[in-house]
Amino acid sequence: MAAFAEIGLMPELVQAVEELGWLLPTPVQQEAMPLILTGGDVMAAAETGSGKTGAFALPILQIVHETLRARQTGGSDARAGNEQEAVRCALSMDDRDPLLAITPDGYKCQSRDQRNWNGCRATVGVFAGKVYFEVSVADEGLCRVGWATRAARLELGTDSQGFGFGGTGKKSHDKAFDDYGQSYGLHDTIGCLLDCNQGSISFTKNGQDLGMAFKVPQKLQGAALYPTFCLKNAELQVNFGDQPMKHCPAGYTPLSRAPKEATAAGASTPADAGDSTARRPTAIILEPAKDLAEQTNDFVGAFAKFMTNPQLRNELFIGGPPKPQHRALAEGVDIVTGTPGRVIDLVESGKLSTDAVRFFVLDEADRLLDTGNFDTIMKLFGRFPKAGSGETRLQVLMFSATLHSPEVKSTAEKICQNPVLVDLKGKEAVPESVDHVIVSLDPREDKSWLQSNPAVPTDNAHALDKTGPNLTTNENWSEGIKRLKPRVLIRLIDTHKMDQALIFCRTNFDCDNLEKFFNSLAGGRAFRGRKDTGPEAQYSCCVLGGARSMDERRENLQAFKEGYVRFLICTDVAARGIDISGLPYVINMTLPDRSEDYIHRVGRVGRQDKLGLAISLVSAVEEKVWYCTKQGYKPWFKPDASNTKTHEEGGHCIWYNEQALLKDVEARLHRPVPAVAPDLALPPEIAAKIQQGGGSSAYGQAADDSSAQEARKHVEQLAPAVKLLASLETQAQLSFFNLKRKWGQASGVQLHSDVEMKL
Numbered sequence: 001m002a003a004f005a006e007i008g009l010m011p012e013l014v015q016a017v018e019e020l021g022w023l024l025p026t027p028v029q030q031e032a033m034p035l036i037l038t039g040g041d042v043m044a045a046a047e048t049g050s051g052k053t054g055a056f057a058l059p060i061l062q063i064v065h066e067t068l069r070a071r072q073t074g075g076s077d078a079r080a081g082n083e084q085e086a087v088r089c090a091l092s093m094d095d096r097d098p099l100l101a102i103t104p105d106g107y108k109c110q111s112r113d114q115r116n117w118n119g120c121r122a123t124v125g126v127f128a129g130k131v132y133f134e135v136s137v138a139d140e141g142l143c144r145v146g147w148a149t150r151a152a153r154l155e156l157g158t159d160s161q162g163f164g165f166g167g168t169g170k171k172s173h174d175k176a177f178d179d180y181g182q183s184y185g186l187h188d189t190i191g192c193l194l195d196c197n198q199g200s201i202s203f204t205k206n207g208q209d210l211g212m213a214f215k216v217p218q219k220l221q222g223a224a225l226y227p228t229f230c231l232k233n234a235e236l237q238v239n240f241g242d243q244p245m246k247h248c249p250a251g252y253t254p255l256s257r258a259p260k261e262a263t264a265a266g267a268s269t270p271a272d273a274g275d276s277t278a279r280r281p282t283a284i285i286l287e288p289a290k291d292l293a294e295q296t297n298d299f300v301g302a303f304a305k306f307m308t309n310p311q312l313r314n315e316l317f318i319g320g321p322p323k324p325q326h327r328a329l330a331e332g333v334d335i336v337t338g339t340p341g342r343v344i345d346l347v348e349s350g351k352l353s354t355d356a357v358r359f360f361v362l363d364e365a366d367r368l369l370d371t372g373n374f375d376t377i378m379k380l381f382g383r384f385p386k387a388g389s390g391e392t393r394l395q396v397l398m399f400s401a402t403l404h405s406p407e408v409k410s411t412a413e414k415i416c417q418n419p420v421l422v423d424l425k426g427k428e429a430v431p432e433s434v435d436h437v438i439v440s441l442d443p444r445e446d447k448s449w450l451q452s453n454p455a456v457p458t459d460n461a462h463a464l465d466k467t468g469p470n471l472t473t474n475e476n477w478s479e480g481i482k483r484l485k486p487r488v489l490i491r492l493i494d495t496h497k498m499d500q501a502l503i504f505c506r507t508n509f510d511c512d513n514l515e516k517f518f519n520s521l522a523g524g525r526a527f528r529g530r531k532d533t534g535p536e537a538q539y540s541c542c543v544l545g546g547a548r549s550m551d552e553r554r555e556n557l558q559a560f561k562e563g564y565v566r567f568l569i570c571t572d573v574a575a576r577g578i579d580i581s582g583l584p585y586v587i588n589m590t591l592p593d594r595s596e597d598y599i600h601r602v603g604r605v606g607r608q609d610k611l612g613l614a615i616s617l618v619s620a621v622e623e624k625v626w627y628c629t630k631q632g633y634k635p636w637f638k639p640d641a642s643n644t645k646t647h648e649e650g651g652h653c654i655w656y657n658e659q660a661l662l663k664d665v666e667a668r669l670h671r672p673v674p675a676v677a678p679d680l681a682l683p684p685e686i687a688a689k690i691q692q693g694g695g696s697s698a699y700g701q702a703a704d705d706s707s708a709q710e711a712r713k714h715v716e717q718l719a720p721a722v723k724l725l726a727s728l729e730t731q732a733q734l735s736f737f738n739l740k741r742k743w744g745q746a747s748g749v750q751l752h753s754d755v756e757m758k759l
């Protein structure tokens, strides 16, 4: 038995990870998986290549499978079923605004926020009979109490799904605030009455009937209504019937004594129970890029390989023709992986149902937010059912190597419920298995850029400027660095006999130019979908950038992974998550303008404990580059005197200062990045470190085989104890089933299985 089973992973998933050659969970898997399996929200920050995909996908698959299996065997969700057995009603810890405090017994809530309303719902809703609960004002402030569906906003009465009565003597529904009853305040007790037979809601104050406040609209009759409260700098004490009631009117039942059949607990409402066969998505995983979405979906498929009865359905939703995606959804999908744009389109067009979503995963959460997806994320979040409690509620999972931005924090505050932060690496998140060096370049000293052969295509930012050997302008040096970098890149490749490298450029246009440059060299060859490009072509290359079609990107990445192409030239599209086994080198032609992107770029090497080298070509002079905010506008094809000016001068260029960016990177790494020698040899400290592994050829190889051996030894040592534990657990479960069966026979209750289970 593998150690994955020790953290509660089901055998089918253990078999799948074993087939992938995974012996032990990585630290982030070890920490995050149990938290997810037990129903918590998780924010996980762990270094690149540390196995975060498995950390969220494996437990999700397990819970989705359990849910489907429970439905298939005739019950509703097994976890929801357990919830329903207990009608104990309390304030929900899960279904509340983050700034609302609730006492551990679930009977008192308090908000000290003076500006905003903060609300919560109770754990039990009612859809039949006449029920009552009461609430006392324990501390002066503003409050509204009443009833609402689980889809209603917690700011009671501000939408069509909630009915509130406020301390100022107003009733509120659908944003209409009308006079009703009397005002109330400290020590007053408000009774909340719901008559499902008549479809009416009324209130009492200290036992005095205030008359009918609302007629429940036809469309909401039959829907479960939950006690709901919202407060501004106030405190309320609630009594659902577990304590003696002060004023329960005749004919009404205290909520906690309402018949079970008339109540709905958590996510398991009568509306849900009706549809046990439809396969509506249970998990939605958002990725910031199509390539990454595809990779995650592939992982999900591989993990689900041995899960049968029922077989899980996972589907990818990125660009491309929508019809097949509509068909897949109509046939039923359990786990959706996609990019935000396509997912929201499908949701808004009604093709992708959000009714059954229990998991919302933001992979590379910081990138999703940086790329302007906050509104989409909130729109989606707003559509998911959230009123389940315990393990049936919506779980939000946020993962990345860099999760520390203020945007991530404020989004988490809005969409997560008490998330546990699994922070295994802090802000740095760089694996020890990556070495970092810079190649410092100065066109004022290295004049090789002036040679005309080989010609280097550049970005035309200086198409209108004079450049040449006798000039000393900033423009001249800027053009110089553009022509120098590709030449030095080739020297670097040759010096270190690089077989494979991922090369990052700043823009799609820069990628195209570098591809042209490689192809112009003897030994250069572009990959055009033909596997005979061959690694024997010394500078064979292809491009992975947002400007290439998805088909081409997919094909290029595959060719690079399979070794048909030596150099993959890419934009930051490939900086996140892309997993290429045993990649030895990452080269930054230009440093990215944010240090967290550096972390993600270099995280493409040093994965799975293999060694990797990150080399950055850093200019000593500032470089003028294109920087257009207008999408689709490409002035580099038609540079003129106005658009080659800087932003401040009204043009579309900026001066790019890599020395400053290098400082940011070094601050992030907490150490200076050493430079290679003038002959491009590795700095002595790094050369000494990797000497034992065979010099540069150590990159791409395992950092230290002893760790794998350790892992194997650990598994072998634990196996007998784990087997014993598993068999004890089986025995305990079987005796429990037999006891339950005997109890069923004695009490005349029909159980699903009447067969005595044998130990």
Ligand SMILES: Nc1ncnc2c1ncn2[C@@H]1O[C@H](COP(=O)(O)OP(=O)(O)OP(=O)(O)O)[C@@H](O)[C@H]1O
Binding pocket: 020, 021, 022, 023, 024, 025, 026, 029, 046, 047, 048, 049, 050, 051, 052, 053, 054, 400, 401, 576, 577, 578, 579, 581, 603, 604, 607, 608
């Ligand atoms: N428990 C494990 N044992 C061995 N290999 C593993 C394990 N978990 C994941 N891997 C492998 O490690 C590699 C990196 O995994 P993954 O892509 O999930 O990392 P990540 O943390 O998401 O990285 P990034 O931050 O770059 O997205 C993959 O090739 C995966 O197959």
